[in-house]
Amino acid sequence: MSEALRITRVDITPVAFKDPALLNAVGVHEPYALRAVLEVHTAQGLTGLGETYADEGHLRRLRTAADALVGMDVHDLGPMRRRVAEVLGGDSGSDGHGLTGMITTSSTVDRVFSPFEVACLDIRGHATGRPVSDLLGGAVRDRVPFSAYLFYKWAAHPGHEPDGWGPALDPEGIVAQARRMVTEYGFTAIKLKGGVFRPEQEVEAVLALREAFPGLPLRLDPNAAWTVETSLRVARDLDGVLEYLEDPTPGQEGMARVAREASMPLATNMCVVAFDELPAAVRGEAVQVVLSDHHYWGGLQRSKLLAGICDTFGLGLSMHSNSHLGISLAAMTHLGAATENLTYACDTHWPWKDPAEDVIAPGALGFRDGSVAVPRAPGLGVELDRDALAVLHEQYLRCGLRNRDDTGYMRRLDPTYEKKSPRW
Ligand SMILES: O=C([O-])C(=O)C[C@H](O)[C@@H](O)C(=O)[O-]
Numbered sequence: 001m002s003e004a005l006r007i008t009r010v011d012i013t014p015v016a017f018k019d020p021a022l023l024n025a026v027g028v029h030e031p032y033a034l035r036a037v038l039e040v041h042t043a044q045g046l047t048g049l050g051e052t053y054a055d056e057g058h059l060r061r062l063r064t065a066a067d068a069l070v071g072m073d074v075h076d077l078g079p080m081r082r083r084v085a086e087v088l089g090g091d092s093g094s095d096g097h098g099l100t101g102m103i104t105t106s107s108t109v110d111r112v113f114s115p116f117e118v119a120c121l122d123i124r125g126h127a128t129g130r131p132v133s134d135l136l137g138g139a140v141r142d143r144v145p146f147s148a149y150l151f152y153k154w155a156a157h158p159g160h161e162p163d164g165w166g167p168a169l170d171p172e173g174i175v176a177q178a179r180r181m182v183t184e185y186g187f188t189a190i191k192l193k194g195g196v197f198r199p200e201q202e203v204e205a206v207l208a209l210r211e212a213f214p215g216l217p218l219r220l221d222p223n224a225a226w227t228v229e230t231s232l233r234v235a236r237d238l239d240g241v242l243e244y245l246e247d248p249t250p251g252q253e254g255m256a257r258v259a260r261e262a263s264m265p266l267a268t269n270m271c272v273v274a275f276d277e278l279p280a281a282v283r284g285e286a287v288q289v290v291l292s293d294h295h296y297w298g299g300l301q302r303s304k305l306l307a308g309i310c311d312t313f314g315l316g317l318s319m320h321s322n323s324h325l326g327i328s329l330a331a332m333t334h335l336g337a338a339t340e341n342l343t344y345a346c347d348t349h350w351p352w353k354d355p356a357e358d359v360i361a362p363g364a365l366g367f368r369d370g371s372v373a374v375p376r377a378p379g380l381g382v383e384l385d386r387d388a389l390a391v392l393h394e395q396y397l398r399c400g401l402r403n404r405d406d407t408g409y410m411r412r413l414d415p416t417y418e419k420k421s422p423r424w
């Protein structure tokens, strides 16, 4: 029988890293993105890493969970999730920005449990000398494809230095951004974050992308900024152009109405974000593709459970991303490697991160031909850089941001700005 690996301590360190002025349906990204880095320590001297959101409410829940998990064996993931549910006692929080749908008590448990699960799998990988993808059932691919994730953006945050990407506020700017991303990273699929400008303008940008990149699959995601009627108009305008249309309109009912007439599949990371939302979505044929995300689907193993459900019900599977660091990229890559029915290139915000900022030692992860090689070293295959962690923690303390608030930031810059879903 394998030896118990007991958790003795968990360190949770909030960090902030620079984020460009990326526009979306609820406002604009603030100058820093926040993440929390978890280090789970065991009596045997092994440490595992996890990465998650760092909004204040989430940090408080992570700390409550961390205290409750001390003494447990890293193999006991089921009992650990149950323990997290017990100590949270029904406490549920919102995502703050409203881009990932309804948060329930059970999905809050999944969000809080996720980074602990990833860290425990990292430890188990170190204990057995196996990469996390092996612990998830084995890698079915040795490279995981990601898509270029385009954003309308300003050249700089007001009062800050330009970020080097330049502005992207029209089709030319979007095509130029895509060209740089495809050239530098080799991406073989492209997603445009929409919901920022009038739908006609975003359709024009997608058509410009189609002309500039005739062979690459394209996606458009307005984060539920459109009515059913507007969604259907856009679907007609982009007939034969998109591999999928992501969350055109709010709610499963609206999505189902669009899905009945749109020629392309509809994808979501808004109207199906938890297991208890799947039955109605399947019954109502609201979506054809679900975007998984281990950060809120309860970790890597529960994301594989989601993959199985999608497979059973004939749903496609893609992967959602928020601004993230290297621990998350490693976890996403292991999951992508071990998920047979991952039918689309995954989202990643990686190109938007300043390459000089991360919490992992450089060299473990890199892009070639739009994909990341699955690390073969034990565990996640990435190593924490303590000096870099300290620098980004200092930046967190200095920057003053404590919760993601794209709408509040936009309103400070433009007091007339209103958050609306649908907007058009
Ligand atoms: O719908 C999506 O794909 C997202 O919510 C991804 C990100 O949150 C993105 O919209 C962002 O960061 O502005």
Ligand SMILES: [Mg+2]
Pocket (backbone or CB within 6 Å): 221, 223, 246, 247, 268, 269, 270, 320
């Ligand atoms: Mg989305």
